[in-house]
Each structure stands twice: as structure tokens, then as C-alpha cells.
Amino acid sequence: MTRTALITGISGQDGAYLARLLLDKSYRVVGLAPRRGSDMFWRLRTLGVADDVRIEYADLNDAASVQRIVAREQPQEFYNLAAQSFVGTSWEQPVHTGLIGGIGVTHCLEAIRQTSPHTRFYQASTSEMFGKIQAPKQSETTPFYPRSPYGVAKLYGHWITINYRESFGLHASSGILFNHESPLRGVEFVTRKISLAAARIKLGLQDKLFLGNLDARRDWGFAGDYVDAMWRMLQQEAPDDYVVATGVAHSVRDFCEAAFSHLGLDYQRYVEVDPQFLRPAEVDVLLGDPAKAQARLGWSPQTNLKTLVTMMVDADLQRLQSPAAA
Ligand code: NAP
Ligand code: GDD
DSSP states (O other), X not given: OOOEEEEETTTSHHHHHHHHHHHHTTOEEEEEEOOOSSOTTXXXXXXXXXXXXXXXXXXXXXXXXXXXXXHHHOOSEEEEOOSOOOTGGGGTSHHHHHIIXXXXXXXXXXXXXXXXXXXXXXXXXXXXXXXXXSSSSBOTTSOXXXXXXXXXXXXXXXXXXXXXXXXXXXXXXXXXXXXXXXXXXXXXXXXXXXXXXXXXXXXXXXXXXXXXXXXXXXXXXXXXXXXXXXXXXXXXXSOOEEEEOOXXXXXXXXXXXXXXXXXXXXXXXXEXXXXXXXXXXXXXXXXXXXXXXXXXXXXXXXXXXXXXHHHXXXXXXXXXXXXXXX
């Protein structure tokens, strides 16, 4: 029997990699997307899967639209990846961020509870919930202390997932994923901002790169590895929560050094700090402990920082040199 998987946030970075992974496993993939402009699905196209996914227009803030699709599709698996996911914007649009990241999750869970209770649910939780970290290495048992409206919203989404699991017996799991990047990352996130700028500077298209806090440290992995952990969670007999991380942290400065030196450039000549990119409350460091995911899911990261940086910088260089291929 063909399994159907429903993915919200299909037009985003993780949505594209997850769609490809599930299609490779012979799933029928239905993607939920809010109708926006005309070029929403460039990531699916880049991975060569745009024509293999069925798109349904739905907004997480429109409960009826989600419910209609869940009731009709009766999917085996539902991956909720939709969010206003840029932390910086969450201070400018805190209510919008909260509606999608918090209440929107409840809309998904209600749709499943009321119309398709056998559906297994994955919630895209985040290391941003650890915020002002309460332990040097964060695991599933580390207390949360979010530092942004985005992190606060995601904490609601995380706990409502656990609540529906405990209240209604849904197979609902939450993946606490640390930062994961790729050539398909949005250009507002620091890694892609750096890879793109380094490539542009190399080609003489840009002189400087302005960033905020160069000392922030993140546990960066590759998105292609992380969507595999999502899938593995939903194959478990019992639902649970898992940290997904590499267990290694680097600074923004380290990322700059790696990206520019890959192109034979010294980042110190080009990178400057602009206070407009500092945040009202910063998450100084995140470092995950993926031991549970390794032991229970058999998952481990396959891509180190150097490989990730190389992949991102090379992709940006190639896109700039042959824009039609982007
Ligand atoms: P992304 O590229 O920003 O994708 C988010 C997706 O959500 C986009 O397709 C977006 O569509 C969609 N969306 C936004 N508002 C929506 C709404 N009201 N209704 C339906 N869809 C909506 O994020 P990502 O990096 O792939 O991350 C996927 C998920 O994992 C997010 O929930 C994120 O918060 C979470 N997460 C990400 C990371 C990471 O490092 N990447 C780490 C931990 C957790 P538009 O682009 O059209 O708005
Ligand atoms: N975006 C950005 N732009 N960040 C900068 C800049 C800049 O110019 N300069 C320094 N930074 C620092 C930020 O202050 C932050 O400490 C770090 O770089 C990473 O920023 P982002 O790449 O924007 O990611 P994030 O960690 O805030 O959030 C991402 O990871 C979360 C998981 O921990 C997003 O993908 C979230 O959706 C995700 O939940």
C-alpha cells in the first residue's frame, strides 16, 4: 500500500529535503503551502521533485483549510514544518510568529484528532527553546529558557504536541533540532548570508559583509541529514521527543573564516559588525547532545562543518556564475 505523507512548510528548506527523502521511499507526498507569489517552489525544483509532489494551498492559521486536507487524505504521516522561522523577524511580528508557531500546531493536532487519529505527527521543535542555556550541552531533559518570541511560540508548539500525545494518545513526536543549513537555506540566516557574500566578494560583486554578533556559537548540521531523523522518529512504535544535533559548536566568526578561506580570501578584510544585526536578546551558544537519537533512532550526522561550508559556498558561486541554473 502506498503511504501518504503530508508536509506543511513544503516550500521551505526542510520541506524540500524531506519531500525528496519521502519520494525516494515511495511515499505519496502532499505539500501544504499558503498561496504567496509565483516562485514559491524553487527549492523543490532545485532538488528535481517539484512535479512529484501534490500541492494543496492551506494556511496554518486557517484551521478549516488544514482540517479539510487531513480529513480527505487520511495520511499515515504528518510533518508540521511550517513556521515564521526567522528569529530576528519574531520581534517585529511577534503575534504572527506566535499564531503559526504555537496556535497553528494546535490546528494541525485538532485536525488529526477529529478526522484522522491514526496519523502519526511530527512537530518541528527547536534548540531555540533552550535560549539562555541551563546546561553546557542541551539534551531532552534540559530545562527551556527561550529568548525570542519565536522561541516562546515554539515552546507552546512543543508542549501542545506532548499534551495531545498524553491527552488523546496521538502518535505525536517532537524533534528538537539544532541549526541545520544547506544551499537551500534562506538568505536571511547567517550561514547563507555568509556563503552568498563570500561568493559575491570573490566575483567582485560586493565589497563588504555586515553582520551582528560574531561570537554567537551554534551547533550547525546539514538539513539533508536532519530530515532523515524526522522520518526515523515517526517509524518508532512509540512517539517521543528527540534532540537532533552534531554535538559540536562553532562561532559565526569560525563560519566566516571557513567560507572565505575556501575561496582563498581572508574574512577579516571584508566582514564588519553592524549593530542593526544585533538582537534584543541573544542566544549566545547552543550545543546539542544527540545521544538519545543515536541510541534509539540509529541516527547520526553525516556532514561536518567544513563539508557543509564547502557545499554552500560552491553552490552560491555556481548560482552566481550561471543564474539560470538557480
Ligand atoms: P523555512 O525555510 O523558513 O520554511 C518554513 C515554511 O513554513 C515555509 O515554507 C513557509 O512558507 C511556511 N509557512 C510560513 N507561514 C505559514 C503559514 N501561515 N501557513 C503555512 N505555511 C507557512 O524553515 P526551515 O529551515 O525549513 O525549518 C522548518 C521548520 O523547522 C520550521 O518550523 C522551523 O521553525 C523549524 N526549525 C528549523 C531549524 C533550522 O535550523 N532550519 C532548526 C529547528 C527548527 P513561506 O516561505 O511562503 O512563508
Ligand atoms: N541572521 C543573522 N544575520 N544572524 C546573525 C548575523 C546576521 O547578520 N550576525 C550574527 N548573527 C548571529 C545571530 O545573532 C545568531 O546568534 C546566530 O548568528 C544564528 O542566527 P541565524 O542564522 O539567524 O539562526 P538562529 O540560530 O537565530 O535560528 C535558526 O536556528 C534555530 C535553531 O536553533 C533558525 O533556523 C530557527 O528557525 C531555528 O529554530
